[in-house]
Amino acid sequence: CKFDQGFFHPNIYPSGTVCLSILNEDEGWRPSITVKQILLGIQELLDNPNPNSPAQSDAYMMFTSNLALYKKEVRKQSLRYPPPT
Template identity: 30%
Template sequence: MSERRIAKELNNLKHNPIPNCSIEEGSDLNHWTIKLTGPDNTPYAGGLFLLNVNFPKDYPFQPPRIQFETKIYHPNVHPDGTVCKQLCSLSGKWSPALTIGAVLGAIIILLEEPNADDPVVPSIASEYRFDKSNYDHTAKQWTLQYASCKRM
């Protein structure tokens, strides 16, 4: 069932693409590389971020594992690239009714509106809350340094 479900979701995303996301297909249906462009009006605008998506064997009964391959300065992304667990679709609230498209949409929203109340990097969350201009500056610098299209 897992591979049929993943193939169906991939086909759906090809016909109904998510803004800011493109999927690089490989030979392994259980592993995707996502190219995510930073949303406009965020410090990530103009950046191209690579994400690895790994589907467990018991998908959709277990959530996919998603990790930023590109470094990003964000309170809800661990320095190793793992996306925060409080993202409802990746935490204990996972439901087989959710799709990878919904998860990617939630990640884009998280880039637009970080959740500083439940961070994985408290120091970045504190900066986001109390010194937003410095947060924006640092996030833009990291985007230029690590997510520049010229680097890809």
């Protein structure tokens, strides 16, 4: 799974790649994992960042040191991705 380059989130690499154990062959990937489980895992990660697995320093630092500012930045970013109509 990949987001736009520069997507602001502690667990998304600057390249847009998601840092999630079930997507990593060496950590948690199993052939029995369903697409639904992957999508739910990504959704959970977006809602609840994992500070123990940072992939992006700016977002991680803001998330861990100034949660209010982090949430403000996330809200600002969400305006670039409106829901489909």
